[in-house]
Amino acid sequence: MRAAVRTGLLGLTISFKEDVPYPAQRDPNVAIGPNDVLIKVKSAAINPVDYKLPRVVAGPVAGLDVSGVVERVGSGVTDLRAGDAVFGRATSGSLADYALVGTEEVAIKPEWLPYDQAAALPVAYLTGLQSLRAGNVVAGSSVLVIGASGGCGIAGVQLARAMGASRIVGICSGRNFDFVRGTSGIVGFDGLELIDYTDGDALTRFREENVGGFDCIYDTATGSGKGEDYVSSMFPLLKEKTGQYVQINGPPSTWARHAMGKMKPQRTMILTSGKAKSALDEIVSLLKISNARPHLDVKSFDENGVREGFEQLRGRRTKGKIVFNMD
Ligand SMILES: NC(=O)c1ccc[n+]([C@@H]2O[C@H](COP(=O)([O-])OP(=O)(O)OC[C@H]3O[C@@H](n4cnc5c(N)ncnc54)[C@H](OP(=O)(O)O)[C@@H]3O)[C@@H](O)[C@H]2O)c1
Known part of the structure; x- marks a missing residue:
């Protein structure tokens, strides 16, 4: 074959x-x-x-x-x-x-x-669903998706919207803004904002203006390529005490801390796990309701x-x- x-x-x-x-x-x-x-x-x-x-x-x-x-x-x-x-x-x-x-x-x-x-x-949307659940995303949540134009990032944006998030900010390169805005299930949603990570001034301004602004940060970029580490710069953007930073990759030291159960409060790593069947059914329902594909x-x-x-x-x-x- x-x-x-x-x-x-x-x-x-x-x-x-x-x-x-x-x-x-x-x-x-x-x-x-x-x-x-x-x-x-x-x-x-x-x-x-x-x-x-x-x-x-x-x-x-x-x-x-x-x-x-x-x-x-x-x-x-x-x-x-x-x-x-x-x-x-x-x-x-x-x-x-x-x-x-x-x-x-x-x-x-x-x-x-x-x-x-x-x-x-399966992989991208199961990871998105488990991560947003770990980030306690519910109707009305504010969610920051880092790496919003990739496989896991788009899944995160669409699922956050389907779960009722009222403010979604995506970080990706500016050349992908139209692509992310045009993603089905997102068109016409005026709670979406996009930040270009290649524009240092825009990124700094965004960080300064959004301290304590997010219920969940879903980070799909840290640990994926050279120099991609958003954790320390974006952590202050979490709501004090209740916000959750959820990352799906990182350096071996962070995976080791995660495995030993020693992540600091409000920070977690997700390695997609568990039986997929019922979660896949749930993803299909969310996409159907929100008309996302x-x-x-x-x-x-x-x-x-x-x-x-x-x-x-x-x-x-x-x-x-x-x-x-x-x-
Ligand atoms: N823990 C788990 O269970 C799990 C599951 C799935 C994936 N992962 C990991 O998660 C990561 C993402 O997976 P994926 O499937 O989404 O990969 P992907 O589709 O290959 O991601 C590509 C995206 O990364 C973005 N990107 C590149 N450099 C960036 C930067 N400096 N800042 C922000 N975004 C940047 C690109 O956006 P632009 O083109 O706009 O720059 C591109 O759209 C990988 O490391 C993967 O191994 C982990």
Whole structure:
């Protein structure tokens, strides 16, 4: 089958191949795990974690985000059957013609949501939902989203809006202002403000004028690239005592503090966890209510498309989500 596989000594290079063995479970004579679901992949999306983890940790086939049609289910799967349209997080790698998913990691795809949009949701929107929940975002909250034009950032903006935030400030480069403003579910929302991080004066002015102004800061940029560290400069923008700073990346020292439960008050890190199924249903409901949809940059599933997609992702110049359509 076709697949994007981890190659090289550590398996950190992603290469498109056409002769990768099918998952053995595609053969009806081979047993499928009781809680496994085999799907024929329709679309798959990529995230920075797909090129960051070596083959020994993440397996040979790259990719988590997937949508497709169920072909086989294990004996313990009671809520799905062959022919169902689903989306979720693949366990065997999503950038392939076939993928295995655990039954708790996959949800039914509603008819109104195309396969490619569904594939764009799992990692970025689960991370957004868990982070905004950790940030206690409710109707009327003020939310600052740092890195607002990326995969997790757009998800954060859209979900914060869907959860009823009344003021959302996004930090991204000025060239992406129109893109973020034009994101579905956000058009016409006059609670959105955008700050250009490449304009030092604008950033300083924003910081000075907004001390104590936010219920939640959702930081998707710190720790992602050289010199990207917003924590100390933006922390004073939290509401005293109640505001929450939620970051999804950072230096190893911060991850270590997080693992030891030693983060300082009002600051937390999120490593997306837990069973995805019910959270995916919740995300779909939020998007339906707010009429928001993920923004896609669709690539062909071939050598050029895979190379281009990962180059763009590594360069940190993604707008929304990079998605591959298998058909
Ligand atoms: N903890 C978790 O569970 C979890 C889950 C998912 C992702 N992550 C991590 O979260 C980070 C973001 O993931 P992603 O999928 O959103 O990545 P992404 O889509 O590749 O993010 C690209 C975005 O980063 C923005 N950016 C680059 N430099 C910036 C800066 N100095 N300040 C603000 N924004 C900047 C870019 O905006 P401009 O083009 O406008 O500059 C671009 O839109 C990655 O490090 C990823 O590994 C963690």
